[in-house]
Amino acid sequence: xxxxxxxxxxxxTAAVRVDGDEAVELPAADVGALLAQPDWRHVAAQGGTRHxxxxxxxxxxxxxxxxxxxxxxxYRNHILEMGxxxxxxxxxFAKYAEALIGPNxxxxxxxxSDALDWEGELAVVIGTRVRNADAEAAAAAxxxxxxxxxxxxxxxxxxxxxxxxxxxxxxxxxxGPHLVTTDGFELDAEITTEVDGEVVQSSNVKDLxxxxxxxxxxxxxxxxxxxxxxxxxxxPGGVGHARKPARYxxxxxxxxxxxxxxxxxxxxxR
Numbered sequence: 024x025x026x027x028x029x030x031x032x033x034x035x036t037a038a039v040r041v042d043g044d045e046a047v048e049l050p051a052a053d054v055g056a057l058l059a060q061p062d063w064r065h066v067a068a069q070g071g072t073r074h075x076x077x078x079x080x081x082x083x084x085x086x087x088x089x090x091x092x093x094x095x096x097x098y099r100n101h102i103l104e105m106g107x108x109x110x111x112x113x114x115x116f117a118k119y120a121e122a123l124i125g126p127n128x129x130x131x132x133x134x135x136s137d138a139l140d141w142e143g144e145l146a147v148v149i150g151t152r153v154r155n156a157d158a159e160a161a162a163a164a165x166x167x168x169x170x171x172x173x174x175x176x177x178x179x180x181x182x183x184x185x186x187x188x189x190x191x192x193x194x195x196x197x198x199g200p201h202l203v204t205t206d207g208f209e210l211d212a213e214i215t216t217e218v219d220g221e222v223v224q225s226s227n228v229k230d231l232x233x234x235x236x237x238x239x240x241x242x243x244x245x246x247x248x249x250x251x252x253x254x255x256x257x258x259p260g261g262v263g264h265a266r267k268p269a270r271y272x273x274x275x276x277x278x279x280x281x282x283x284x285x286x287x288x289x290x291x292x293r
Contacts, residue, residue, distance in 0.1 A: 024207025
């Protein structure tokens with residue numbers, strides 16, 4: 024099992040391997056560039072300059088994914104709270120890399136919206152190029168997992184039947200803190216989201232309707248998935264928009280997104 028992250032160093036970034044309370048610098052500009060190397064596991068095991076993990080400024084674990092494919096309505100409890108039936112096929116939409124921020128960066132609230140909502144999610148990171156994958160190939164293509172919060176601008180999202188405009192505002196989507204390789208994470212982990220110290224989402228990733236292997240297989244029928252591509256697997260129940268009355272993030276709100284075994288994101292809204 025390895026934990027990999029992307030750290031910022033004085034105008035540059037580098038992939039690092041997390042070893043306890045230290046980070047070992049690796050010969051790649053970021054985790055995406057590392058995964059693009061066919062022997063990335065061997066490269067990631069090498070030695071290098073050591074840094075104290077506590078002092079590092081972490082970027083999104085993959086800062087510039089070629090694709091970010093997001094899945095809507097994929098937790099049973101969230102589907103029910105939104106008044107919908109369980110889907111036959113995954114609901115897919117896209118997000119762009121400009122939306123991504125690091126695990127401790129500030130979330131930027133759009134000036135013309137007061138409907139900023141939280142959506143804690145498990146992120147799947149691809150490690151091997153894959154197309155038309157069966158279950159075995161899909162599982163082998165997954166490098167590991169990380170935490171993501173698909174922070175959503177709800178009023179923009181529902182301006183039309185297409186969701187893109189509410190899902191990819193710049194500097195809204197924390198992603199990290201690191202990638203945990205597949206041999207170090209079981210798909211039976213608690214996922215929680217807190218707003219200002221209050222738990223607002225609490226579930227288990229085993230509640231996913233379509234799991235990571237299902238999603239890689241399905242999406243790879245549509246488009247080739249490449250190393251560093253990201254799949255955001257959907258959010259459990261407890262989002263602010265579904266509450267009566269609706270509740271949203273405001274300037275100064277502290278958002279904590281946590282998945283057991285993967286770590287946490289801690290982000291303040293500005």
